Amino acid sequence: MPLLKLGIPKGSLEEATIELFAQAGWNITAHARNYYPDIDDPDIRCALIRAQEMAPYVERGALDLGLTGLDWILESQAEVEQICTLTYSKVSNRPSRWVLVVPQDSPIQRIEDLAGKKIATELVGFTKRYLAERGIEAAVEFSWGATEAKVVEGLVDAVVEITETGSTIRAHGLRIVEDLLITETRLIANPQAMQDPSRRAKIEQIALMLQAALRARHKVALKCNVPAECLDAVVALLPSLHAPTVSHLYDRQWLALETIVDAASVRDLVPKLSAAGAQGILEYRLNKMV
Ligand SMILES: Nc1ncnc2c1ncn2[C@@H]1O[C@H](COP(=O)(O)OP(=O)(O)OP(=O)(O)O)[C@@H](O)[C@H]1O
Ligand SMILES: O=P(O)(O)OC[C@H]1O[C@H](OP(=O)(O)OP(=O)(O)O)[C@H](O)[C@@H]1O
Ligand SMILES: [Mg+2]
Structure with a gap:
């Protein structure tokens, strides 16, 4: 496939963007004195570009794909395809x-x-x-x-x-x-690049994995063991959207429960689960959530 030309925003979003790509599965290594970071994917060539200039370069096809803030997309009025919103800023996962x-x-x-x-x-x-x-x-x-x-x-x-x-x-x-x-970060693509099946597939792969990595930052996995007689009380505490997986322990009187919850809810939820009879409660970080 032709190389996909990817623009990484230099400046405020640089570090957070490289971190997000690492979580999504691509290692980008920036060099002190050149603006072409290495990436461990032979289909992609990276360039560091100012956030303010990203959309015009993507519009004219100098880049196939780039990340920048909605602010600079609107400021430039460049005609680019907005592939997805990625809600992270310089220091937080908020707009x-x-x-x-x-x-x-x-x-x-x-x-x-x-x-x-x-x-x-x-x-x-x-x-x-x-x-x-x-x-x-x-x-x-x-x-x-x-x-x-x-x-x-x-x-x-x-x-x-x-x-x-x-x-x-x-x-x-x-x-x-x-x-x-x-404003929050957007993944933007050149409209012609999106017409080319191989580049489009690569862009969709990147969008899916970046979104999966960001989504996972807000969630955690919880695991615990519950005596059979406490199961209903424990399950009732969990948000209804996240139906837990329930399996039996070797000792049939006990069940193992696994579910995904909002990371922010854990500090309130765990004491309640414990009070309802859950034991061996474990919290895991997630890397991706599709
Ligand atoms: N905390 C933040 N401060 C500034 N810009 C931010 C912040 N978080 C996210 N951004 C986004 O980063 C982009 C601006 O980054 P850029 O590095 O080009 O400008 P800058 O931060 O003003 O650079 P400089 O370090 O030269 O002042 C914008 O799209 C903006 O929305
Ligand atoms: O609300 P805060 O978290 O404090 O962040 C906002 C500040 O960060 C940016 O400054 P920058 O570092 O880009 O310096 P600049 O003013 O020289 O562009 C922005 O221009 C604000 O001054
Ligand atoms: Mg600034």
Whole structure:
């Protein structure tokens, strides 16, 4: 098959993306001084590309496939096929938000109060369109970064910035006026590449495995042994969607129970299972969930 040209986002998403590929089954090794990381799949050639430039390169076919944020796909207005959403950011498995922020004591309370004001952002096109759709006339200027500092210094009236954990906004003592966009990582493909059966198959394989790896991060497997007389009480505690597998132990008075649950529910669930008579409770991490 022809080599599939894959763009890995350089910058904020780089580490998290390489980690996700590793969990999905592909080892990518970045090198300090070149932008062509190795990948242990002879069908794929990798390139490190800025998230901001990913969609235009995928649109024109310089890359068949790439990962970038929804924010930069919208900003570039590139025509690419969005294969799937992969909800992870720089440090978490959650989306990030582009927000309008002002100093705590600013008179700006609502987005409409921006009329006649000056705003700095890296996401200029999106912000201009967002304001135009609401009939708000304001000056939007490009910021090369460290954007929060500009509103603190009074260089502009407001900034539109991305926030994930909220720590940068807190550190600058800023106030969020409005959410403009919830963004998460997307897998995007060149439309012609999707017409080619062998590249399409490879893209679908990658999409399936990346989604399976991400899904598994939110779930765990639970195993326990239950005396037969406690089985109904223990099963009643488990979420109904996840019907448990039940098998007999050598001692027929005991049953082994296995199920998949939300990782976040475990700290509440395990004490309840124990109180209902479950013993030898084990929790396993999962690597993939299809
Ligand atoms: N915590 C985060 N901070 C910034 N961007 C993030 C974060 N989490 C995810 N992203 C996504 O990463 C992409 C931006 O990454 P990129 O590395 O190109 O910009 P950057 O983080 O501003 O780079 P730089 O390190 O040069 O400031 C966007 O699609 C954005 O949605
Ligand atoms: O809500 P948080 O988790 O604090 O993350 C958001 C911050 O991270 C990014 O900064 P980056 O590291 O890209 O620096 P930059 O401002 O120079 O682009 C972004 O521009 C915010 O400043
Ligand atoms: Mg930045």
